[in-house]
Amino acid sequence: MAIRNVRPDAAQNALRVVEEATGETLKPAEKNSAAVALGRLGGLKGGKARAAKLTSEKRAEIAKKAANQRWKPENAS
Numbered sequence: 001m002a003i004r005n006v007r008p009d010a011a012q013n014a015l016r017v018v019e020e021a022t023g024e025t026l027k028p029a030e031k032n033s034a035a036v037a038l039g040r041l042g043g044l045k046g047g048k049a050r051a052a053k054l055t056s057e058k059r060a061e062i063a064k065k066a067a068n069q070r071w072k073p074e075n076a077s
Helices: 010-022 033-053 056-071
Strands: none
16 A cells, blocks of 8 residues: 555545445546536636626726735735
């Protein structure tokens, strides 16, 4: 067994317990390749389509909000 640097989270630990209790390895469900392709297609055009619909004022407002979040002091919530 290889030594891992990362502690497993609760879901991983639960999966390990179930696999040990049942004596079988559980496999994740197969992905639907058509759904994966459709999701990727939407993801590739999403940002460009959103940017094209925004006005320059709205883009500036979003950028200011992002900059304020990025540069606000760590102890401010």
